[in-house]
Amino acid sequence: MSTPTLVKPVPPPTRQGRGGVGRTHDRWWAPWLFLAPALGIVVTFILFPFVNTLALSVTDATLLKPGHFIGVDNFVRLWDDERFRTAMTNSLLYVVCVVPVMVAAPLVLAALVNGGGRLLGFFRTAYYLPVIMSSVIVGLIWTNLLDQRGLVNEVLRWLSLVNEPVGFLSDRWLTLFSAMLVTIWSGLGYYMVIYLAAMANIDQDLYDAASVDGAGPVRRFLNVTAPGVRSTSALIGLFSSVAAFRVFGEVYVLTGGTGGLGGQNVTVTMLIQQEGTGLQAETGYAGAISVVMFVVLGGLLAGQLWYQNRGER
Amino acid sequence: MTRGQKALRYGVLLGFFLLLAGPLLWQLSLSLKGAGDDLYAQPPQLVPSDPTLGNYSDVLDRVPVLRYVANSGLVALMVVGGNVIGATLAGYALARMKFRFRGLVTGLFVVALLVPIESIIIAQFLLVRSSGLADTLLGVALPTCVAALNVLLMRNAFQAIPPELEEAARVDGAGVWRRFWYICAPQVRGVMTVVAIFSFVGAWNDFLWPLIVLSSEENYTLTLGLNRLRGTFFSDPRLIAAGTIIALAPIIAVFALLQRYFFRGLQAGGIKG
Structure with missing residues (x-):
């Protein structure tokens, strides 16, 4: 916090530290006591499973037996697996379609709601509401809206734009695009707030100078705001692509947990869940899918770091 | 204009x-x-x-929504408590104590932060299962009960405290625990609140992990219970709507009460312009 609150008076020590009066020396193990809970959880539940995932991916383990080393067989099998190809296509398409919207639209939104006043504050709060909702709730709300007899189809019918209800939740591509729409809907407010924080750091003089030069709101947005938040845009590009590739809840709920007719809408995370759980779970194979996911996301991250370093030099 | x-x-x-x-x-x-x-x-x-209001009483009659709410609340309580306590302690050690391997330990937390949960979720499940915690709420809460991100957030917060403050107490003979509890921890209350709120929202909204861990219905968290609504009431959108509104109420209440922390938290999340 930037403003320190009042410091509580320290009660006199009941027992002087070792060596009587004067500065105390901390015992060597004191830091480890402080670290123990956090380190214990993170090592046990993040780092160990990570190593174990790598190990699993080269075995034919199932839920019921540990499995043997089979080299890269799982990855060879992935290469020919139609379901895996579908999942990769869907998840990558998700990144390609969702990320540009997530980078651009919240910036426009932030520029519009930036400023004082109650009304703008109200809009900011309202725009943020979808962010705090679970993907299941978001999915259910949109299932109601996009259903055969949901609001969207009823409105389209009322306007006589369609005769037959549109299969937003049954058509192979429409379902995927519906899920993307839902993801965008629930993420706009989040990135808007991040942009707002970045915009607060832009020098007000730049706006004044632009105004003096006769630049209107649109010019000021394009020539001052947008360049001023460029590094934030890059970060949001990374965040939203990682999030888009990991998508699970929206697609799961919109397809009723099945991943669409014949699994046509499964994403990579859904595939991991389907292959790795249940009594027939092939944990080794699911591990291999996980490793692929890890490599893709690692690649995105490395690309971002490279881009940032290049920009700073 | x-x-x-x-x-x-x-x-x-x-x-x-x-x-x-x-x-x-x-x-x-x-x-x-x-x-x-x-x-x-x-x-x-x-x-x-x-x-x-009949749809609401209908949903409450037909589905044990309150049971789901209690389960979600219990998981959230464990996750919030674990994160506030665990991350504050660890953040203090990383920011203000000198010890061997400090850089290495900080690096471990950074690595853990970068591991996407979805890619290790099967191995996490195998671990929870072999410790006999499958289908328990403790099993749902444990893996997220100290998040690396929060440890690093608390570390940054503790680093911002001027060293003179702690040095004075040290000269007066205050041991490390006293300096932590009376001098440093009160300074970072704001960030602790942010950690608490975001842990709560994360735990309350989580879906994939409880879906994998929990199998019996009496242990379902709210998101799992809601997901089942669709199967149960597929024909009646009014009941699904009532169910989602019941699930939304607590989270909207938390948001309304603590709004400024939500926005501050996003800005404190290490994202600089």
Whole structure:
């Protein structure tokens, strides 16, 4: 916090530290006591499973037996697996379609709601509401809206734009695009707030100078705001692509947990869940899918770091 | 701004409002519509003509929603408590204590932060299963009960405290625990609140992990229970709507009460312009 609150008076020590009066020396193990809970959880539940995932991916383990080393067989099998190809296509398409919207639209939104006043504050709060909702709730709300007899189809019918209800939740591509729409809907407010924080750091003089030069709101947005938040845009590009590739809840709920007719809408995370759980779970194979996911996301991250370093030099 | 530009600005703002808040309002309206309402009226009606709370009592009767709420609450409590305590302690050690391997340990937390949960979730499940915690709420809470991100957030917060403050107490003979508890921890209360709120929202909204860990219905968290609503009441959108509104109420209450922390938290999340 930037403003320190009042410091509580320290009660006199009941027992002087070792060596009587004067500065105390901390015992060597004191830091480890402080670290123990956090380190214990993170090592046990993040780092160990990570190593174990790598190990699993080269075995034919199932839920019921540990499995043997089979080299890269799982990855060879992935290469020919139609379901895996579908999942990769869907998840990558998700990144390609969702990320540009997530980078651009919240910036426009932030520029519009930036400023004082109650009304703008109200809009900011309202725009943020979808962010705090679970993907299941978001999915259910949109299932109601996009259903055969949901609001969207009823409105389209009322306007006589369609005769037959549109299969937003049954058509192979429409379902995927519906899920993307839902993801965008629930993420706009989040990135808007991040942009707002970045915009607060832009020098007000730049706006004044632009105004003096006769630049209107649109010019000021394009020539001052947008360049001023460029590094934030890059970060949001990374965040939203990682999030888009990991998508699970929206697609799961919109397809009723099945991943669409014949699994046509499964994403990579859904595939991991389907292959790795249940009594027939092939944990080794699911591990291999996980490793692929890890490599893709690692690649995105490395690309971002490279881009940032290049920009700073 | 000219008058026309201003009108355009607020017009666009209103458009986005309808787009982002409209679905929620529709859901609320749907949940209040009674038997006398034609759900498929042309044009669609936002205001119920036969308003009722019957859908809410129906959902509560047919599905153990309160049980799900209690389960979710218990998981959230464990996760919030674990994160506030564990991350504060570890953050203090990393920021203000000198010890061997400090850099290495900090690096471990950074690595853990970068591991995408979805890619290790099967191995996490195998671990939880072999410790006999499958299908338990403890098993749901444990893996996230100290998040690396929060440790690093607390570390940054502790680093911002001027060293003189602690040095003075040290000269007066205060041991490390006293310096932590009386000098440093009170300074970072704001960030602790942010950690608590975001842990709560994360735990309350999580879906994939409880879906994998929990199998018996009496242990379901709210998100799992809601997901089942669709199967149970697929024919009646009014009941689904009532269920989602019940699930939304607590999280919207938390948001309304602690709004400023939400926005501050996002800005403290290490994202600099």
